[in-house]
Amino acid sequence: MTKFSERRQHSIRVRIREFGIPPIHDGLVLGKKSPIGCEAFRRAISLLVATPFEHIELDDGVIGDILIRANILRRIPKDKLISFVLQQVKPLMEPEDVLHMDVDLEVSLETDAL
Helix, strand or coil, X not given: CCCCCCCCCCCCCCCCCCCCCCCCCCEEEEECCCCXXXXXXXXXXXXXXXXXXXXXXXXXXXXXXXXXXXXXCCCCCHXXXXXXXXXXXXXXXXXXXXXXXXXXXXXCCCCCCC
């Protein structure tokens, strides 16, 4: 009978980085068939951050919901945001997708009444 010496080696490599709070900066676009629903995201967001998010429900074949920071909707009308998402973001999506949005919004103000 032949004896075999058995040697085992184990190694582990771990990358550690800080968990981003909040995991959602400005908004999310949820596909109609996304693996996690809007209500679950809303509850998670409310537990992680104090910043309020608005829920916009859409009747669309691809996009089901938009979650957007409330203060963004103070700077841009809701209908303009919806139009932008449907025209620009929707073509990049499948109904199962969940896309993060970082919104870079600039508002120019002008008046002659001073």
